[in-house]
Amino acid sequence: MAGLQPVEAVLVIFGGTGDLTSRKLIPALHNLKAKDSLPQHFAVIGVGRRQLSDQEFRKNLYPALRQAVGENLRADTWAELQERIFYRRFDFQDERGYRVLREFLEQTDAAYQTGGNRIYYLAVAPEYFGVIVEKLYANGLVRNRSGQGWQRVVIEKPFGRDLATARVLNRKITAVFSEKNTFRIDHYLGKEMIQNIMVLRFANPLFEAVWNNKYVDNVQISATETVGVENRAGYYEQAGALRDMLQNHLLQLLTLTGMEPPVSLTTEAVRDEKVKVLRSLRALAPERVAGDVVRGQYGPGRIEGGQVAAYREEKGISPSSDTETFLALKVEIDNFRWAGVPFYIRTGKRLRAKSTDVIVQFKALPPILYVKEHGELEPNILIIRIQPKEGVYFQFNAKKPGMDPSISPVKMDFCQNCDFENNSPEAYEKLLLDVMRGDPTLFTRWDEVEYSWKFVDQIAQTWGEDQRISSPVPYPAGTWGPAAAGELLARDGRAWWSPGG
Structure with a gap:
């Protein structure tokens, strides 16, 4: 699918x-346009509940565009793009609004020669997903009158709140859109270095040969943030770190790190192997949740020299909230490749540094030769840096220069965005382009969603039933989270590697 070109289409954004x-x-559309990557026949229609003209809508978009794109903003590109951006106001429950939208889409098809191809992007609160999809179908917007073209739907997370609600939502969507036309977006999968995980593994025998339990001691997956809940209080109170990060982003990283080589690079072959990893996750019985999962919530502290408030003091947050802002857990994959290798996962807000990394720590050598003479050596580690730095860091041991016979760790450090911050495309650029191409490789298939919710529901259910762990442990903002997160590894004789290497 990688060679496909973007096809003419109208992008309809609910939540414009x-x-x-x-x-x-x-901003993603601007950058694609600047790179001449958008199809020639293309238009955008924003749908929202505010009363705006087309010109007012375009004007309102510009400040955020300027901030996001910065010095790469091209006036000529924006001038051309904005002429293809329109706005229609109606409530998502309003039948008449959909009929007006249908008529405008038919006019847009004729004006921009988009052939009835439509992308419905649901950038709205989850409670509107099912409503919008059903209204689109009921008002003839999924199959236009000519019967020409394709229609695809793009759905932002969260896809449900648990397995039961995800199944209900999926039934509503697949009753209207086929699985191949349903794009469940996880923007993490559009990040450059996440796409590089498979290349690093399967294009380098140096790594694939040792990517197993014979040589790997443990794998650590960390996604840490310095920011707090910001303006997402309503959503975050319902989601927490468990649903906001583990169910989608972190389990996706786990699948790409742990998957077997696919039989080909086709979409379904890759997805099949990812699902096998999710199916192989060892079940988290209640006693394992109590012992192998750490749940925390940030208190007051200092971030980058400034004092910050506790989570319960944030605007829109209940002063008695038990929502977790930190999560750490030990996961095991029960298959021949990974049996006995622990995967440690950590995520949290208001932590010491912002970083997303996959860290592979290799096993120690037996106590002979240099180990016998010099004592325990530093382990070999491979770090795949996803953000904010993008690249690969590899640590190995070498003799110190000079007469001293001692051994010390040295590093090979490749950073692809250190010198050029905008060297890598934004995740949404890649993902929007893939929707236009009809390439769902970097989007989650339904069974991926289903198995990830099965795993996450085990944790949520135990938290709801076990009073010992029903409330998160407080941790000061600006630290690495609760002390119990360190103890999770310490009891196995291990420790967290610092983000970034």
Whole structure:
């Protein structure tokens, strides 16, 4: 699918006046246009509940575009793009609004020669997903009158709140859109170095030969943030770190790190191997949740020299909230490749540094030769840096220069965005382009969603039933989280590696 070209289409964004549209989608379209990657026949229609003209809508998009793109903003590109951006106001429950939208889409098809191809992007609160999809179908927007073209739907997370709600939502969506036309977006999968995990593994015999339990001691997956809940209080109170990060982003990283080589690089072959990893996760019985999962919530502290408030003091947060802002857990994959290798996962807000990394620590050598003479050596580690730095860090041992016979760790450090911050495309650029191409490789298939919720529900259910762990442990902002997260590894004789290497 990688060689496919983007096809002419109209992008309809429900939630056109929201932050996602102005901060991510429109900047991504600008950058694609600047790279001449958008199809010639293309238009955008924003749908929202605010009363705006087309010109007012475009004007409102510009400040966020300028902030997101910075010095790469091209006036000529924006001038051309904005002429293809339109706005329609109606409530998502309003039948008449959909009929007006249908008529406008038919006019747009004729004006921009888009052939009835439509992308419906649901950049809205989850409670509107099912409503919008059903209204689109009921008002003839999924199959236009000519019967020409394709229609695809793009759905932002969260896809349900648990397995039961995810199944209900999936039934509503697949009753209207086929699986191949349903794009469940996880923007993490659009990040450059996440796409590079498979290349690093399967294009280098040096790594694939040792990517197993014979040589790997443990794997650590960390996604840490310095920011707090910011303006997402309503969503975050319902989601927490468990649903916001583990169910999608972190389990996706786990599958790419742990998967077997696919039989080909086709979409379904890759997805099949990812699902096998999720199916192989060892079940978390209640006693394992109590012992192998750490749940925390940030208190007051200092971030980058400034004092910050506790989570319960944030605007829109209940002063008695038990929502977790930190999560650490030990996961095991029960298959021949990974049997006995622990995967440690950590994520949290208001931590010491912002970083997303996959860290592979290799096993120690037996106590002979240099180990016998010099004592325990530093382990070999491979770090795949995903953000903010993008690259690969490899640590190995070498003799110190000079007469001293001692051994010390040295590093090979490749950073692809250190010198050029905008060297890598934004995740939404790649993902929007893939929707236009009809390439779902970097989007989650339903069974991936299903198995990830099965795993996450075990944790949520135990938290709800076990009073000992029903409330998160407080930790000071600006630290690495609760002390119990360190103890999770210490009891196995291990420790967390610092983000970034």
